[in-house]
Amino acid sequence: MNNNEVELLLVEDDPNDVELALLALRKHKLANKIHVVRDGEEALDFVFARGAYSHRTSNGPPKVILLDLKLPKVSGLEVLKAVKGDSRTQAVPVVVMTSSREQRDMIEGYRLGVNSYIQKPIDFNQFQAIIRDLGYYWLVVNQSPPPEAFPIYE
Amino acid sequence: MAVMMLATVLVLLLTAAAFTTYDLVTYRQSLVHSLSATAAILADHSTTALALRDEKDARATLTSLRADSRIVAGALYDGQGNLFVHYPKQAPASAFPSAPAKGGYRYEGGRVILFQPVTEGGMRLGTLYLKSDLHPLYVRLRFYGGIALLVLFGSILVALVISNGLQRQITRPILALAEVARAVSERGDYSIRARKLSQDETGLLTDAFNGMLARIEEQTETLRQNEEIRSFLAAIVESSDDAIVGEDLESKVVSWNAGAEQIFGYTAAEMLGQPITRLQSSDRPGEEALILEEVRRGGIRHFETLRVRKDGQPIDVSLTVSPIRNSHGDIIGSSSIARDITDRKQAERDVRENRARLSGVIGSAMDAIISVDAGQRITMFNAAAEKMFRCPAWEALGQPLDRFIPARFRAAHREHLAAFGRTGVTSRAMGHLQPLSGLRNDGEEFPIEASISHFEVGGELIYTVILRDITERKRAEEQIRQLNAELEQRVEERTAELTTANKELESFTYSVAHDLRAPLRHIDAFSKILEEDCADALPHEAAHYLQNIRKSAAKMSLLVDDLLNLARIGRQELRRQPTPLSGLVREVLTDLKEETVGRTLEWRIQPLPAIECDPGLMKQVFANLLSNAVKYTRPRPVAVIEVGYRRKNGDTAVFVRDNGVGFNMKYADKLFGVFQRFHRAEEFEGTGVGLATVDRIVRKHGGHIWAEAAVDRGATFYFTVAGLEQAPEPEQEEMAA
Numbered sequence: 001m002n003n004n005e006v007e008l009l010l011v012e013d014d015p016n017d018v019e020l021a022l023l024a025l026r027k028h029k030l031a032n033k034i035h036v037v038r039d040g041e042e043a044l045d046f047v048f049a050r051g052a053y054s055h056r057t058s059n060g061p062p063k064v065i066l067l068d069l070k071l072p073k074v075s076g077l078e079v080l081k082a083v084k085g086d087s088r089t090q091a092v093p094v095v096v097m098t099s100s101r102e103q104r105d106m107i108e109g110y111r112l113g114v115n116s117y118i119q120k121p122i123d124f125n126q127f128q129a130i131i132r133d134l135g136y137y138w139l140v141v142n143q144s145p146p147p148e149a150f151p152i153y154e
Numbered sequence: 155m156a157v158m159m160l161a162t163v164l165v166l167l168l169t170a171a172a173f174t175t176y177d178l179v180t181y182r183q184s185l186v187h188s189l190s191a192t193a194a195i196l197a198d199h200s201t202t203a204l205a206l207r208d209e210k211d212a213r214a215t216l217t218s219l220r221a222d223s224r225i226v227a228g229a230l231y232d233g234q235g236n237l238f239v240h241y242p243k244q245a246p247a248s249a250f251p252s253a254p255a256k257g258g259y260r261y262e263g264g265r266v267i268l269f270q271p272v273t274e275g276g277m278r279l280g281t282l283y284l285k286s287d288l289h290p291l292y293v294r295l296r297f298y299g300g301i302a303l304l305v306l307f308g309s310i311l312v313a314l315v316i317s318n319g320l321q322r323q324i325t326r327p328i329l330a331l332a333e334v335a336r337a338v339s340e341r342g343d344y345s346i347r348a349r350k351l352s353q354d355e356t357g358l359l360t361d362a363f364n365g366m367l368a369r370i371e372e373q374t375e376t377l378r379q380n381e382e383i384r385s386f387l388a389a390i391v392e393s394s395d396d397a398i399v400g401e402d403l404e405s406k407v408v409s410w411n412a413g414a415e416q417i418f419g420y421t422a423a424e425m426l427g428q429p430i431t432r433l434q435s436s437d438r439p440g441e442e443a444l445i446l447e448e449v450r451r452g453g454i455r456h457f458e459t460l461r462v463r464k465d466g467q468p469i470d471v472s473l474t475v476s477p478i479r480n481s482h483g484d485i486i487g488s489s490s491i492a493r494d495i496t497d498r499k500q501a502e503r504d505v506r507e508n509r510a511r512l513s514g515v516i517g518s519a520m521d522a523i524i525s526v527d528a529g530q531r532i533t534m535f536n537a538a539a540e541k542m543f544r545c546p547a548w549e550a551l552g553q554p555l556d557r558f559i560p561a562r563f564r565a566a567h568r569e570h571l572a573a574f575g576r577t578g579v580t581s582r583a584m585g586h587l588q589p590l591s592g593l594r595n596d597g598e599e600f601p602i603e604a605s606i607s608h609f610e611v612g613g614e615l616i617y618t619v620i621l622r623d624i625t626e627r628k629r630a631e632e633q634i635r636q637l638n639a640e641l642e643q644r645v646e647e648r649t650a651e652l653t654t655a656n657k658e659l660e661s662f663t664y665s666v667a668h669d670l671r672a673p674l675r676h677i678d679a680f681s682k683i684l685e686e687d688c689a690d691a692l693p694h695e696a697a698h699y700l701q702n703i704r705k706s707a708a709k710m711s712l713l714v715d716d717l718l719n720l721a722r723i724g725r726q727e728l729r730r731q732p733t734p735l736s737g738l739v740r741e742v743l744t745d746l747k748e749e750t751v752g753r754t755l756e757w758r759i760q761p762l763p764a765i766e767c768d769p770g771l772m773k774q775v776f777a778n779l780l781s782n783a784v785k786y787t788r789p790r791p792v793a794v795i796e797v798g799y800r801r802k803n804g805d806t807a808v809f810v811r812d813n814g815v816g817f818n819m820k821y822a823d824k825l826f827g828v829f830q831r832f833h834r835a836e837e838f839e840g841t842g843v844g845l846a847t848v849d850r851i852v853r854k855h856g857g858h859i860w861a862e863a864a865v866d867r868g869a870t871f872y873f874t875v876a877g878l879e880q881a882p883e884p885e886q887e888e889m890a891a
Binding site for chain 2: 014016020023069070098100101102103120121122124127
């Protein structure tokens with residue numbers, strides 16, 4: 001693992017959300033290896049190391065992807081589908097973070113293999129707490145899949 | 155033979171009697187003559203003696219009577235009638251009549267007494283009396299009698315001999331005849347015949363006798379046959395159900411059979427000899443007189459009239475009255491045969507009534523009713539037919555039915571009709587093969603619906619068709635079809651519009667869900683950051699404003715959530731499954747625990763049934779209603795909240811009752827509208843979406859919701875759900891929880 005290794009991929013189009021998320025992560029010292037993409041296409045480029053991210057082949061996959069659902073170009077669920085539908089990336093943990101409580105989205109997300117599904121609370125205190133918990137859990141507590149789980153990066 | 159003997163004796167006796175009588179009369183006459191002569195002589199000889207009253211002489215004269223032995227006494231009376239002398243002298247004077255009688259003789263006691271006047275020169279000198287004995291006569295008679303007896307016996311002997319001889323020839327055949335006659339009379343058998351033994355008179359007699367028997371036999375047979383016929387006829391008359399009544403020419407009843415008793419109610423004993431006018435109906439006086447007149451003229455009449463029974467009931471009869479003639483052909487009375495036709499009359503009345511009713515029905519029928527005979531000629535054409543074909547009945551009758559059928563269908567119609575006549579079916583709908591058309595008098599064609607029936611009258615088939623002009627209906631059907639098509643198209647369009655709208659709404663709510671909440675989160679978040687990180691740089695009031703900003707954001711978020719929920723319920727399909735409502739209530743109570751901390755609540759929860767419903771949505775119903783109850787009882791020191799179900803207005807309804815602040819019923823209709831609130835926000839928080847959501851869920855479950863309340867006196871919410879009515883009767887027992 002080198003320093004460039006990205007631990008957390010944040011897929012979020014809203015700059016406010018990006019700022020608040022980073023704020024929360026930073027507050028809990030979890031914002032070191034974060035990469036932010038602003039739409040679904042960029043997210044897929046990053047995950048599959050293509051386009052602007054084709055150089056990333058040697059780097060391992062992120063420890064977790066925080067995925068908003070409502071995204072320009074390619075929606076969050078499509079991103080999820082692509083990630084979980086591909087043997088090279090399906091082991092990457094994906095956490096959906098969304099504003100809505102759409103049941104349909106939740107059902108579809110789990111059907112597609114999402115690892116966690118979280119509604120962003122209105123209350124900022126709660127939001128910070130969730131971000132903190134998420135960061136600790138996925139980046140510290142959880143054992144990430146071994147590199148063998150990701151044939152693309154070999 | 156006895157007869158013969160008797161005849162012989164009788165003849166002989168008569169002969170002897172005649173002879174004797176003659177002789178007796180002759181003898182007596184001669185005796186009187188001789189006595190008269192003697193008297194005359196004696197009288198002559200006595201005149202002198204009398205005149206001189208010479209007794210001696212007179213006696214001598216009388217004594218001369220001795221010569222005649224027949225004279226037994228004599229006497230002379232003088233002119234004064236006194237006995238003068240008598241003979242025989244020794245006889246007492248008392249033996250003689252005391253005075254002479256008139257001249258002449260008489261018989262007295264088997265003797266002849268004679269008085270002879272003695273006259274001289276026309277002067278009566280006295281009277282001679284003579285008395286003669288008839289003894290010689292009797293002697294003579296005895297003599298004759300002896301002779302007669304002798305002759306009689308002789309004759310009888312002769313007769314016996316002769317009759318014995320004749321018997322063989324005459325008597326035997328007659329006896330045989332007599333034997334036959336006895337046998338016939340004893341056995342009553344007129345077929346027996348006497349045997350003819352000879353050709354003489356007895357033979358003829360036998361023939362005559364046999365002839366007579368033959369005739370008797372013949373007549374007896376005729377009589378027997380007549381008797382049989384008579385009793386046969388009598389039996390017919392008696393056994394007839396018809397009243398058969400004989401009347402004489404005075405209209406008096408002379409015979410009255412059982413049928414008459416039955417029909418008129420009078421017994422024969424009551425009617426015999428009574429005038430037949432008893433049966434006459436009071437409204438037809440003189441009817442019998444007319445009948446009688448007709449009968450006298452020898453006419454036979456059949457007619458129907460009204461009679462009156464013994465019990466006063468009128469009775470319809472058919473009468474046949476015919477004259478009765480005797481053997482000379484004279485009319486001596488009449489016979490009337492009456493039949494009770496009450497039933498027939500009633501039947502006729504019924505038939506008339508039925509006919510009238512039927513013709514009323516046919517006349518007033520909305521459908522055209524047309525009958526045709528086997529030759530397709532119209533025999534009936536009702537008012538509706540006139541109107542339908544625009545042709546008066548008088549013009550249509552007798553016309554061929556073809557006239558009202560468009561030319562191109564005529565041949566087919568004829569064929570169908572004939573084929574239908576051959577089937578056993580008597581009625582059916584027409585036109586199941588093709589639509590039918592009629593032809594109006596003015597040439598207009600129009601669609602019809604028809605049914606046909608046929609029946610036989612006097613061996614001829616009559617067809618009746620019932621037609622309905624379906625022009626209007628066709629038009630209406632066409633219109634309906636068009637309208638339906640239009641409607642369908644409109645529905646399709648609307649459905650498409652609705653689908654589009656739904657899709658738009660869906661994406662709208664989706665966007666709302668995401669995009670409306672994001673800014674709220676940001677407002678809250680940055681307010682919080684400002685509050686915490688820049689507290690030192692802000693004036694004192696800023697903290698308060700930032701609090702308000704965050705509260706508003708939170709409120710807005712609640713609103714968005716509630717609205718999204720409401721919208722989702724509208725779209726969402728129900729996922730029904732058997733759900734125990736009590737379980738849902740328990741879950742909601744658990745969820746409410748936090749809200750009720752520090753308050754005194756008395757829950758009265760009755761057991762609720764299990765029903766088919768969407769458990770998630772149904773839980774929302776209870777959650778809303780119960781949290782409302784908790785909320786609006788907040789001012790009560792002890793909140794009482796009741797849940798149960800009961801019969802209400804014919805429905806079975808679940809209810810949630812509280813003793814809270816209630817509301818004014820005049821706003822009840824606004825209760826379930828979105829954003830409708832009855833309380834100020836400072837009093838009771840809320841978005842005004844909850845009851846609208848509950849209403850929507852209840853309606854999606856096929857039920858309805860309503861509330862009863864009064865200000866400060868609590869509120870009760872009732873709702874029904876499809877399937878709740880099958881739940882068992884609610885228990886009245888209340889269960890505290």
